Amino acid sequence: MVKITFLPSRKEIDVDPGTNLLQAAALAGVPLEGICGGKGTCGKCRVRIVAGEAVLPSPAELKFFSREELTGGSALACQKNVNRNTTVKTENQANVDDRKTALQGQPAVPAMPYVEKYHLKLKHPTVDDQSPDLERLLVQLPLPEPEINLSELAKLPRVIRSAAYAVTAVLSGRHLIAVEPGDTTHRSYGLAFDIGTTTIMGSLLDLNSGAVLAVGATTNPQSIYGADVISRITHAAQNGGGLQQLQEKVISAANAITGELLAATGIGEDEVYEAVVVGNTTMSHLFLGIDPTYLAPAPFIPAYRQPVTVKASELNLSMHPSGRVTVLPNIAGYVGSDTVGVILAADLDRRRDTCLAIDIGTNGELVLTAAGRVLTCSTAAGPAFEGAQIRHGMRAAAGAVEAVTVNEDVQLKVIGGTAPRGICGSGLIDAVAELLAAGIIEPSGRFTDPESGAGASLPPRLRERLRRGQGGYEFVLAWGKEYAGGADLVLTQPDLRELQLAKGAIYAGIKILLKEAGLELAALDAVLLAGAFGNYIRKESALAIGLLPALPPERIVPVGNAAGDGARMALIARPVRERAFALPERVEHVELSTRPDFQKEFISALAFPK
16 A cells, blocks of 8 residues: 655545545545646646656646646646655635525524424423333423434433423424433524535535534535546446445545534534535436436436425435435526526515526526516536636636736736636636637637737737647646646637636526517516526626626626525525425526527627627
8 A cells, every 4th residue: 555645634545556636635535636637738736846856747648748747846736647655736616615605594484493402301200200210201292293213212211300300392393303411492493505516515504593503614525536527427437436425525525524614613413403405407316326327418317306305314414314305496407506596595486576596507597577476497617717718817816817908018907816727717708708808709609819809909018928829829827937737728629618618608698588578678677687607707707708788788697506595595494494395396497508599599699798
């Protein structure tokens, strides 16, 4: 066996010789992006080898790293098989999670939880009253015959007597979750999880008051098997034990978040009685350990659509083992319970104006309310907005270019104020919008020729940045002396194509939903941008590249992590959860793959606005 040490986490793992670093990271629980599933084609699983044997770079590494980077130990984790003890430094993605958790607010509904606690003073048994302990308890509860877990029944005699017959019964609906000594009615807690393809977020709430006590997030460790849901479905379908691997990854991440939240608040696992979970349809399947194989091919059939409630012990979640875990319902194969969360948080099922909600992540989900109808669809936007498939793309961590200004030269705003390491989604949209305005990018999506026409009249510093690259012209955002990677940080022609495909899919989805409702773009009273990405992009830049409908900017409103907000609302408020349960029958799903007009709208949406 050889020992792999990952910095800065200091996690260690013993693996068989010949194991590659990406596999070792998965075993150690170290988050690394494996967007291409370890094929060496995406260049995102970047690490720096601090100590270990010197191995010649692979062809993939020669493609993605400069000579200086390779000399400094830079490597792709999927390309490095280790045969001796090795120390590896990974990129810290903490800023990604911090930016997402900063968007969380308090639920805008009063607490009316499913979990109820009853402080009971039981009669002491006597020779004349030999009623069993359970009957003595049940006679004082509002439910005549609640469901009882064997594990709780086994502890009942000692709990009652240790508390001198003064106990608290914990009920969730018809389920008797626990019997606790003394009066614990003032301590009742729950968890809300938003299981994203890229990021998992968790919140700890006080069920009595509805207050959010702590929030945490982490990178979804399933990303080591691919950045998108299709990659993960394929892994589950084609690898023995693949489904179990994917479920274990998401459960371990949820438990890690829970551990941090409980440690920060001083709350015990046994005081957490309920959890509500949302995620896209694939993530919900994987969280529950349900085979997602038939979501990938048409006609995209999920195993279930209705809400699913199970005991926490069935999932090995770090909470009261008899607590209840509810995954909110899905709407369709690619419109999941996270969209249900968005609908709840934005009151889309109750609005009477014409409102469009867009949740832009690894996939793009759209919801349109019009004349009392609620329509939804999902577009295959791809992971470009998360930095994937972009030459120097990265998530919104320290070192990511998040904003770009172009005048006589280029000014960059970098997360953390450090040297740039790459560009995230908001920076990509900004850069393209600015370069369009400067005439460096044409509406067709091609870079202009710096030697002729408009390109020849560019300011000297901008013209110097526009040069020929491997896939056509490219634009230098940061020179090598300014770029943490050592080589020039560039925006390439293929990068522009990836952005065009992503924004074109979303815009086409918007047009189809409006067409289904018999409306034009001008009829939209409001556009809501859900998710962290929607809160950090500049509306003006999104409008400039044609990602959003050409509306006055004041009609475009960021609404934070609406999916997570909806999960929290459903956790603490019974009426909200009942609304959620009814939504699959209420919402009209529009399947874009069957629409002959979608391709036409998609092609027309590829160009940038003139």
